Amino acid sequence: MHPTKSIKSQKSEELENKKIILGVTGSIAAIMSIKLSRELIRHGAEVQAVMTESAQKIIHPYSLKYATGNPVIEEITGDIEHVREVGKQNQADLLLIAPSTANTIGKISSGIDDTPVTTFATTAASTNVPIIIVPAMHQSMLDQEIISEKIDYLKNKGINFIDPKIEEGKAKMADLDQIVFETKKQLMPNDLSGKKILVTGGPTYTKVDEVRILTNRSSGETGVRIAQEASKRGADVTFIHGDLEKNEPRGVKKIFTPQYDQMKERVLKELEQDQYDYLISTAAISDFKAKVNKKKLDSSKKQEIELNKAKKIVEEVSKNFSKLDIIIFKLDKDFQEIKKKAKGLLTYSTFVVGNKIDEMDKEEKNFLIIDKDTEKELKANKKELANFLMDLID
Helix, strand or coil: CHHHHHHHCCCCCCCCCCCEEEEEEEEEEEHHHHHHHHHHHHCCCEEEEEEEEECCCCCCHHHHHHHHHCEEEECCCCCCCCHHHCCCCCCCEEEEEEEHHHHHHHHHCCCCCCCCHHHHHHHHHHCCCEEEEECCCEEEHHHHHHHHHHHHHHHHHHHHEEECEEEEEEEEEECCCHHHHHHHHCCCCCCCCCEEEEECCCCCCCEECCCCECCCCCCHHHHHHHHHHHHHHHEEEEEECCCCCCCCCCCCEEEEEEEEHHHHHHHHHHHHHCCCEEECCCCCCCEEEEEECCCCCCCCCCCCCCCEEEECCCCCCHHHHHCCEEEEEEEEHHHHHHHHHHHHHCCCCCEEEEEEEECCCCCEEEEEEECCCCCCEEECCCHHHHHHHHHHHC
């Protein structure tokens, strides 16, 4: 077995049984194609590399043969590799050109196929195999009017682009995580297309004095996972959040609201401005508001803090937006308590997702999903929970 096969699906199985043609062109970013290949494989994909002659001057084909575990296509031969892989009887699920030079973009838009990569692109475009292009060049080339027009032309033809990072006067190839995310989004079921989903996540805080705050424990990871999963499956997602321990979700609109009042204001404003289908409230929103001291409290003395009950944001949302489906997360000591409180919560929500306080720090948790008619227990990590919930609202 080739050593590369041992890393397959180490991170996820989301690209399992998907074959990706990786087109590599003559940008210095070609050196990143080795890492990109491995990352796609770690999520389950089979990767077949195709290289232009210029790319072979930057990295040797042996490098990509090792990285993918497959022989590299360096030229089009009597085996008609492009027809076999992306023709009408295509074996491949996606053509990913990363990195793509300005030269390659210009040729694809003009129907010129004088390299293996452009020949694959012409063939894939005619058989509706999805194409993603990841530009990498000097910024002055990207800003050139003709190149901009060529990119717009290809976008109008249904070819997807992943925008480069503009740094140091260069249009650098997008981060590998972004490329993998967009690849998954292209290949996963588009079953939430047309849905607008608002997700809240992370903790909020209320001020005690000029420097001190009260907050709740929350990493924000559940909200991140749900927002990202919804986006990958085609939903239009807005993520309103407090401080996050994990990376922010990709492919979604993000609004940072660390304070209770800020989150309440932005949630209501978003719902007023746009017609959302779902609100998924995973945020650890403050239950109390402290009476704020105008000066810093003296730490050498005993202090008393007056706490007043904060209004539940989801209750106000349900009164003002009666057609909105709401999913509420509820944390308590055990499922019996969650079931008791769910009766009241379900008067203004569609689902209640409960989990236990003593499992807060566990990677895999027991969840209780309740609606007006059914209860279901689920043992899952946060990513699996996100998948389950997206299946529920599909």
